Amino acid sequence: MFSESSSDKLNFDFQHLTGIVVSLKCGETTLEDVNYSVSEIIQLAKTLGVTIENKFIQHRKFIDSAYYIGQGKLEEIRCYMIENNIDILIFDNELSGIQERNIEKFVGKPILDRTAIILNIFKKRAKSNEAKLQVELAALEYQMPRLRNMWTHFSRSEGVVGIRGGEGEKQLELDKRMIKNRITAITKRLEKIDTQMKTRRKKRSYSRNVSLAGYTNAGKTSLMNLLSKKTLFAENMMFSTIDSTVRKVYINDDLSILLNDTVGFINKLPCSLVASFKSTLDEILGADLILHVIDISSEFAQEHINSVEQILREIGADHIPIIKVYNKADLLDGIIENGMHISPDDILISTYTKQGIETLKERIHQFFLPDNEFNQ
Numbered sequence: 001m002f003s004e005s006s007s008d009k010l011n012f013d014f015q016h017l018t019g020i021v022v023s024l025k026c027g028e029t030t031l032e033d034v035n036y037s038v039s040e041i042i043q044l045a046k047t048l049g050v051t052i053e054n055k056f057i058q059h060r061k062f063i064d065s066a067y068y069i070g071q072g073k074l075e076e077i078r079c080y081m082i083e084n085n086i087d088i089l090i091f092d093n094e095l096s097g098i099q100e101r102n103i104e105k106f107v108g109k110p111i112l113d114r115t116a117i118i119l120n121i122f123k124k125r126a127k128s129n130e131a132k133l134q135v136e137l138a139a140l141e142y143q144m145p146r147l148r149n150m151w152t153h154f155s156r157s158e159g160v161v162g163i164r165g166g167e168g169e170k171q172l173e174l175d176k177r178m179i180k181n182r183i184t185a186i187t188k189r190l191e192k193i194d195t196q197m198k199t200r201r202k203k204r205s206y207s208r209n210v211s212l213a214g215y216t217n218a219g220k221t222s223l224m225n226l227l228s229k230k231t232l233f234a235e236n237m238m239f240s241t242i243d244s245t246v247r248k249v250y251i252n253d254d255l256s257i258l259l260n261d262t263v264g265f266i267n268k269l270p271c272s273l274v275a276s277f278k279s280t281l282d283e284i285l286g287a288d289l290i291l292h293v294i295d296i297s298s299e300f301a302q303e304h305i306n307s308v309e310q311i312l313r314e315i316g317a318d319h320i321p322i323i324k325v326y327n328k329a330d331l332l333d334g335i336i337e338n339g340m341h342i343s344p345d346d347i348l349i350s351t352y353t354k355q356g357i358e359t360l361k362e363r364i365h366q367f368f369l370p371d372n373e374f375n376q
């Protein structure tokens, strides 16, 4: 069923596949953290069309450098996959190229790690030229140390490529060089785009800039659509937005702002993506105010807040004033079941029922008054 094409983990056809998820609880990580992360990878896999049949969490003191988890556990997983006719094995962490190769050999089925899953989603969603280049760059950085895996796979498949020994090594070197050249070319083009974006941001610095930020699927684009009375793509799926969009929004007769909707965040967002999406994420840095949109109905709302705050710190946006906007109030039935505490500084809204929208506009208006508390 899996031909040579499936060896390219970043052009994978996931539709109608069954999979299982594997995670490791080791070191300081709590079981809650692991469960949160596993539930997230299951959602991500579903977004790609994979049906997750089961999950395996191993408790271990250390990560195994060769197989990531213990070989005993891996044998149990291998048998489970055969008995239940499972197509792919998904790891909820980034694996090294060697680990991936070893596990694939052991299990005999395609292995995808968390980064490969996220890159596949980003690849599907990227629309603008810039987003496509950013995803391609992250994908090339990811592929570079894994090239050898592709060639071992090719040489194993019958009569497909027919490359052996020294010939394979030569091809590997050629591929490496090609990828390096492409990385250099994309980096140059992205630097150019980054300069253009900086110039545009500078021009906008005379306006009042507000940026939406938040976990993927929290409702950022829905809020943007509601406030700007325009329709951007908002879907019940992870990472429906990859590109940044800026719209002029009239808050009231006295105030208009430029509102920026951007890519959603996620726990353990791969470093290569953060790096290549720098210029998109930098759009947030031009904001006077950040609206941190949170799905209050999610059982993981607090974890989502922590992930978003960490990424904001990483990109150097933690000095920008933030209003927490808890969305999807319509799903609460008046009771907050996940134990979240909404402080008087936060706002509870629903983009569906429009609850809280006027309060939000009022708060944005107050923020831009010359004597607002943030400016003191």
Ligand SMILES: Nc1nc2c(ncn2[C@@H]2O[C@H](COP(=O)(O)OP(=O)(O)OP(=O)(O)O)[C@@H](O)[C@H]2O)c(=O)[nH]1
Binding pocket: 214, 215, 216, 217, 218, 219, 220, 221, 222, 223, 233, 234, 235, 236, 237, 238, 239, 240, 241, 242, 262, 263, 264, 265, 327, 328, 329, 330, 331, 349, 350, 351, 352, 353
């Ligand atoms: N029940 C409910 N659903 C909402 C509300 N606001 C948005 N949604 C739904 O939540 C899903 C995600 O909304 P988006 O606006 O695409 O979320 P996003 O934060 O832009 O997501 P990404 O672009 O993936 O980061 C969609 O199915 C929306 O219809 C709300 O107030 N209540």
Ligand SMILES: [Mg+2]
Binding pocket: 220, 221, 222, 233, 234, 240, 241, 262, 264
């Ligand atoms: Mg969106």
